[in-house]
Amino acid sequence: MAEGAKKVMIVEDDRFLSFLLKSRLEKDGFLVEQMFDGEEAIQRLKQMVPDLIILDLIMPKVTGFEVLKAISVTPQLVKVPVVIVSNLAQDSDIEKARELGAKEYYVKVKVSIDDLVGRIKTLVATP
Numbered sequence: 001m002a003e004g005a006k007k008v009m010i011v012e013d014d015r016f017l018s019f020l021l022k023s024r025l026e027k028d029g030f031l032v033e034q035m036f037d038g039e040e041a042i043q044r045l046k047q048m049v050p051d052l053i054i055l056d057l058i059m060p061k062v063t064g065f066e067v068l069k070a071i072s073v074t075p076q077l078v079k080v081p082v083v084i085v086s087n088l089a090q091d092s093d094i095e096k097a098r099e100l101g102a103k104e105y106y107v108k109v110k111v112s113i114d115d116l117v118g119r120i121k122t123l124v125a126t127p
Helices: 015-027 038-045 064-072 091-099 113-125
Strands: 007-011 031-035 052-055 082-086 104-107
Touching: 007 015, 007 038, 015 031, 015 113, 031 038, 038 064, 052 064, 052 113, 064 082, 064 091, 082 091, 082 113, 091 104, 104 113
Parallel strands: 007 031, 007 052, 052 082, 082 104
Antiparallel strands: none
16 A cells, blocks of 8 residues: 555445445555444544544444544544445434534435545545
8 A cells, every 4th residue: 555545444334335435445545444333433443543434324333423423522533534425314314414523424325436535535635
């Protein structure tokens, strides 16, 4: 992996989507770690600070909302951009995620991988 590669954590229980995102991001030079539930993500975030987090909201054990809450009270993680990719499309869910610090919110059925990766590139390039 390239020196200084940006680190992206994918927190997504849909393994197909997670691996699809991982392979695409790695192809674009990102260093990617995958977590398949919120509990695993919270534990890993105690050990590393990624440059960006892609987070699903509906997951086993610990929800994405709970992960967002944990991030929001952890000083070294507060400035890490979080991009939500979820099946939840209700305005109330989107608003709640934004209130908890999510930078972007995408509904899975409405977003293309290319658009998502393009936005991730922009977010990690912005100081």
